[in-house]
Amino acid sequence: MAISEFDLTVSQLSRALLNLDLIVSKAEAYAQEKNIDPETLIQARLYPDMLSFVANVRIATDTAKGAAARLSGTNMPSWPDDEATFEDIHSRIRKALDYLATFKPGQFEGSEKKDIELKLPNRTFEFTGREYVLGFVLPNFYFHVTTAYNILRHNGLAIGKADFLGAPK
Amino acid sequence: MAISEFDLTVSQLSRALLNLDLIVSKAEAYAQEKNIDPETLIQARLYPDMLSFVANVRIATDTAKGAAARLSGTNMPSWPDDEATFEDIHSRIRKALDYLATFKPGQFEGSEKKDIELKLPNRTFEFTGREYVLGFVLPNFYFHVTTAYNILRHNGLAIGKADFLGAPK
Numbered sequence: 001m002a003i004s005e006f007d008l009t010v011s012q013l014s015r016a017l018l019n020l021d022l023i024v025s026k027a028e029a030y031a032q033e034k035n036i037d038p039e040t041l042i043q044a045r046l047y048p049d050m051l052s053f054v055a056n057v058r059i060a061t062d063t064a065k066g067a068a069a070r071l072s073g074t075n076m077p078s079w080p081d082d083e084a085t086f087e088d089i090h091s092r093i094r095k096a097l098d099y100l101a102t103f104k105p106g107q108f109e110g111s112e113k114k115d116i117e118l119k120l121p122n123r124t125f126e127f128t129g130r131e132y133v134l135g136f137v138l139p140n141f142y143f144h145v146t147t148a149y150n151i152l153r154h155n156g157l158a159i160g161k162a163d164f165l166g167a168p169k
Numbered sequence: 170m171a172i173s174e175f176d177l178t179v180s181q182l183s184r185a186l187l188n189l190d191l192i193v194s195k196a197e198a199y200a201q202e203k204n205i206d207p208e209t210l211i212q213a214r215l216y217p218d219m220l221s222f223v224a225n226v227r228i229a230t231d232t233a234k235g236a237a238a239r240l241s242g243t244n245m246p247s248w249p250d251d252e253a254t255f256e257d258i259h260s261r262i263r264k265a266l267d268y269l270a271t272f273k274p275g276q277f278e279g280s281e282k283k284d285i286e287l288k289l290p291n292r293t294f295e296f297t298g299r300e301y302v303l304g305f306v307l308p309n310f311y312f313h314v315t316t317a318y319n320i321l322r323h324n325g326l327a328i329g330k331a332d333f334l335g336a337p338k
Contacts, residue, residue: 002171003281003299012303046215046323112172123331130172134181139334142311149312150319154215162292165308 006108008133009067010100013141017064017100019166020057020145021093023152023159028086030157038086044151053151054083060144061096067137068100070116071129072107175277177302178236179269182310186233186269188335189226189314190262192321192328197255199326207255213320222320223252229313230265236306237269239285240298241276 031038043052051059058081069076077099083089112130125136149164200207212221220228227250238245246268252258281299294305318333 002173003177003303004171007303008172008177012307015304016308046319047325050322134172134176135184136334138181138307139185139311140330142308143315143318143330143333146312146315147319150215150316153219154323156216161309161312164312165305 004105004108005071005111005129005133006103006105009064009071009108009137010103012138013064013067014097014100015166016141016145017061017093017097019164020060020148021090021097022166023149023163024057024086024089024093026159026163027152027157031086034156039084041152041155041157042084042086042089044155046147046151046154051147053148054089055081056144056148056151057089057092058083060141060148061092063137063141063144064096065099066118067133067141068103070118070132071111071114072103073111073114074107173274173277174240174280174298174302175272175274178233178240178277178306179272181307182233182236183266183269184335185310185314186230186262186266188333189229189317190259190266191335192318192326192332193226193255193258193262195328195332196321196326200255203325208253210321210324210326211253211255211258213324215316215320215323220316222317223258224250225313225317225320226258226261227252229310229317230261232306232310232313233265234268235287236302236310237272239287239301240280240283241272242280242283243276 027041028038030036031041042054045052065076079095083092112128114129116127116129116132118125118127118132118136127135149159153159196210197207199205200210211223214221234245248261248264252261281297283298285296285298285301287294287296287301287305296304318328322328
């Protein structure tokens, strides 16, 4: 069976978000063990004008949400960006996982040809569904999940590639 | 037309490698402008036991090479990991792009069901071609390209998401 837009977004991104959630649990335990104020990790960034850890989690979950909504042609819920604690961050990821779990493969049929308009602060993209998935959703999602990982790693959290990839099969 | 393993690997990863090559050119110009020894950026890492910039480029190109070879069932060339300069790094990326360009979509037909064995230093994976692409190739490739980007950004290179995504359509 050919790979569908559903497999590439709902299935694949859910798996990566589950892995991210486990990484967040490790960060939480690390902060507790080392007496690090959770805020220090949550707001950490790799350079002054780069995004914080929590902002990367928000954009990763928003990218997954946007993909499912746009490709299936359903209305997108709005999620306030107000996470301040590790518990809030777990809830944000859980909210994205629960949202993705509401979709069925049939809702994505024909989505590869759908016109997708994506308005970002500095650019507006006009894609087909296919171009949107391959040229935006996947690279953008993994960019933010990897950057979240790198921020924690840079702050001494002992995680490795196995945490990022999880159990790939 | 359904998305094929060829689209997901050869087409998508070539685009990302072209973007990476332009980022390397920016790093090169930045080192020159700021009188930074290129070695400083090439060997930079985000934490003492994380991989250097050049190692991330090597693994990203190897992931792309491995995907094309394994899915098409062809022998994989071996590339020595001896890059020491920005010029060498451009050559490594160019070598990967030239290699990917030798493949044709037809060589990937049925690859989603192929048995793929992947031996990593600490784990051996047994996948179908489909699982290999979704559970390993894409996350692993983007992990290393993003980490290469983050290392340069952490060292002050003024690049942004537009450099990472390139022209997504």
